[in-house]
Amino acid sequence: MAGSDADAAVDVLVVGGGIIGLASAWRARRRGLSVTVLDPDPGRGANQVAAGMLAPVTELQYGEEPLLRLGLESNARYAEFAAELAEASGGMDLGYRRCGTLAVALDADDRAELREVHAFQRRLGLDAEWLTGRECRRLEPMLAPGVRGGLLARDDHQVDGRRLGAALTAACERSGVVIDRARAAELTYADGTDGTDGADGADAGGERQVVGARTGDGRLLRAGQTVLAAGSRSGELYDGLPVRPVKGQVLRLRMDGPFAGFLGRNVRAVVRGVHIYLVPRENGELVIGATTEERGWDTTVTAGGVYELLRDAHELVPGITELPLAETGAGLRPGSPDNAPMIGPTGVPGLVAATGHGRNGVLLTAVTGELVAELLATGRVPELAAPFSPTRFRRPESAEVRAS
Ligand code: GLY
Numbered sequence: 447m448a449g450s451d452a453d454a455a456v457d458v459l460v461v462g463g464g465i466i467g468l469a470s471a472w473r474a475r476r477r478g479l480s481v482t483v484l485d486p487d488p489g490r491g492a493n494q495v496a497a498g499m500l501a502p503v504t505e506l507q508y509g510e511e512p513l514l515r516l517g518l519e520s521n522a523r524y525a526e527f528a529a530e531l532a533e534a535s536g537g538m539d540l541g542y543r544r545c546g547t548l549a550v551a552l553d554a555d556d557r558a559e560l561r562e563v564h565a566f567q568r569r570l571g572l573d574a575e576w577l578t579g580r581e582c583r584r585l586e587p588m589l590a591p592g593v594r595g596g597l598l599a600r601d602d603h604q605v606d607g608r609r610l611g612a613a614l615t616a617a618c619e620r621s622g623v624v625i626d627r628a629r630a631a632e633l634t635y636a637d638g639t640d641g642t643d644g645a646d647g648a649d650a651g652g653e654r655q656v657v658g659a660r661t662g663d664g665r666l667l668r669a670g671q672t673v674l675a676a677g678s679r680s681g682e683l684y685d686g687l688p689v690r691p692v693k694g695q696v697l698r699l700r701m702d703g704p705f706a707g708f709l710g711r712n713v714r715a716v717v718r719g720v721h722i723y724l725v726p727r728e729n730g731e732l733v734i735g736a737t738t739e740e741r742g743w744d745t746t747v748t749a750g751g752v753y754e755l756l757r758d759a760h761e762l763v764p765g766i767t768e769l770p771l772a773e774t775g776a777g778l779r780p781g782s783p784d785n786a787p788m789i790g791p792t793g794v795p796g797l798v799a800a801t802g803h804g805r806n807g808v809l810l811t812a813v814t815g816e817l818v819a820e821l822l823a824t825g826r827v828p829e830l831a832a833p834f835s836p837t838r839f840r841r842p843e844s845a846e847v848r849a850s
Contacts, residue, residue, distance in 0.1 A: 456480040458822055459669030461630045461659050461683065464491030465607070466800050466807060467675030468614035469815030470822075471623045472534070477823040482624040482667060484659060489611030491677050492807060495696045495777035496607035497725040497733040498541070499712055500524055500809045503572050503599040504549045506563070512833040513786045514570070517806060519830060520813035521601060527812035528605065534617035541606030541727055547712035550582050550589065550596035552761060556716060557594040564597045574599045588708055588765045604712055604725050607808050614811075629662035633672065633683055633797070656796035659683075671822055673798045678743075678778040680801040687788055688839050689802045691743055692781035694736035695751035697759075698773035702730045705769055717758040724759060724766075732769065734759045745776040779804050788836035789817055790827050798822065799836040 458474050460467045463485030471481045499505070502517030528542040551557035567574040575598045582596040583589050619625060636655040658668040674680050678691035701708040709732065714723035725733040737751045752774055759766050782788060782802030787810060792799050800818045803810050817831040827835070 455658065455668035455670055456482045456624070457670050458482070458673060459484060459658050459667050459671075460673045460675055461633070462491075462674070462676035462679070462801075463488030463615070463625060464675065464677045464807075465489070465493045465611050465614055465811045466677070466803060466814050467673065468611070468618055469811045470673055470675060470800050470818035472614060472618050472621060473815040473819030474822050475618070475621045475623045477819050479822060482626055482669070483618060484626050484628060484630050484661065484667060486627050486629045488618075488625050488627070489615035491611070492777040492779055493607035493611045495694065495736075495775040496808050497696065497723060497735045498605045498607040498610070498808050499547065499602065499723060499725055500604055501547050501599070501602035501712065502809060503567060503574055504547045504597075504602050504714060505805060505809075506567065506572075507785070508566065510785060511570070513806070516787075516813060516830065516834070517809050520810050521603070523812045523816070524603070524605070531610075531613050531617055534621060535613040536616055536620060538609065538613040538616060540609045540613055541729065542603070543605070543728055544603045545711040545726075546598060546600045547602035547714060548577075548582060548586060548596050548598050549714050550762065551594045552590065552592060552715055552717060553594060559716070560595065560597060567597070572599075573601055586709060586711070586713060588763050589713070590762060590764055602712065604727070605808060606727060606729075610808065610811065626661070626667065628665070630659045630676065630683060631662045632660050633674070634658050634660050634666055654794065656794055670796070671798060672796055673800055673818060673822070674792070675800040677801060678780040680780060680799070684792065684794075684797065684799075686792060686794070686840075687799055687801060687836055688783050689788070690740075690781045691778035692804065693739040693741050693744060693776055694779055695739075695747055695755065695774070695776045696733060696735040697752065697755050697771060698775070699732040699734065699766060699769040700730055700772050701726060701732050701769060706730065708732065708765070708769070709763065713762065715762050717761055720754070720758060722755065722758040722762060724763060731772070732766070734766070743778070745778060747774045747776050751776070779807070783839060787814065787834050789814055789831045789834040790821060790836055793837045793840075
């Protein structure tokens with residue numbers, strides 16, 4: 447039986463088969479490592495609700511330049527990643543669309559703020575063009591007549607997060623990754639404990655080592671290296687990682703028949719201080735997202751959430767009220783204290799992290815898979831991953847404890 451206590455260790459156990467875990471597993475397998483992914487429902491994490499914007503330029507926030515660099519790198523790799531993945535999955539279509547993104551301002555204050563953002567983007571050498579309101583509406587005729595201006599990021603694209611998850615699952619299975627469809631109950635340490643009693647994984651007896659994970663049905667899966675990629679659950683499995691769930695509610699409308707081509711590219715704005723975006727897919731789906739809520743593990747779709755999304759989207763594109771509402775949903779982003787992911791060694795021997803991707807999981811999937819696989823195969827932290835060390839949140843006193 448796969449994964450019984452009698453099983454030999456695999457090279458790599460990936461705990462969590464969301465898109466980050468699967469991409470890491472697939473890439474590691476391609477480097478010749480034996481890999482098992484542990485997840486009851488692989489490919490169906492937060493990506494199931496994600497709009498799938500690949501938007502490093504228009505998601506840019508002040509003070510997040512390292513994250514921007516990682517996002518740009520992942521975006522630059524996406525076309526090749528999507529092509530390789532389509533082939534490795536046996537020809538699945540990922541809905542990767544090089545459509546660009548238009549970020550618009552709805553009033554004079556928004557316009558002034560967006561102008562500042564544009565200046566910041568230009569200082570960083572990013573490709574973003576300022577457009578007047580009329581130019582915005584020429585590109586997207588369904589925009590509200592009051593749109594005051596906007597910026598066009600030609601390289602902010604989109605991919606279908608659901609198709610991405612399905613393709614990564616197929617690519618893993620076809621390339622020889624074992625997918626164990628069980629829930630991870632806990633990480634397992636060489637001393638037989640579950641690791642939830644210390645922020646740095648060390649105990650009074652010295653350094654502990656992660657040797658795999660125990661499944662919900664009581665089996666021990668042993669591995670030379672364990673990758674914690676359990677999305678918003680990651681902090682639950684190892685409390686040295688400050689990952690928390692950040693709820694996002696999302697709507698799916700249909701642009702069929704007379705509404706085909708309703709929008710041609712991703713459209714976004716900040717309405718009443720809240721980000722709203724509309725992502726039109728080639729298959730006729732229009733995704734509207736997303737709320738950002740700190741509500742623990744709650745994934746209820748609320749009347750208030752739906753109302754706010756529709757209200758704000760309607761201000762931006764009034765015609766949306768004509769479209770059929772096909773689906774509502776809510777998911778949990780794996781949030782991190784500085785909005786940047788945790789990629790690399792955790793400081794606990796045998797335990798690597800690939801989590802905390804927050805709003806950028808879909809975008810960062812391409813680069814994260816490669817960085818994790820490189821680390822696993824070579825033992826060296828790739829330069830690009832260095833700013834995202836999972837140990838960056840440690841308090842100095844825990845370093846003293848370790849040193850003593
Ligand atoms: N990537 C956008 C969001 O998480 O809402």
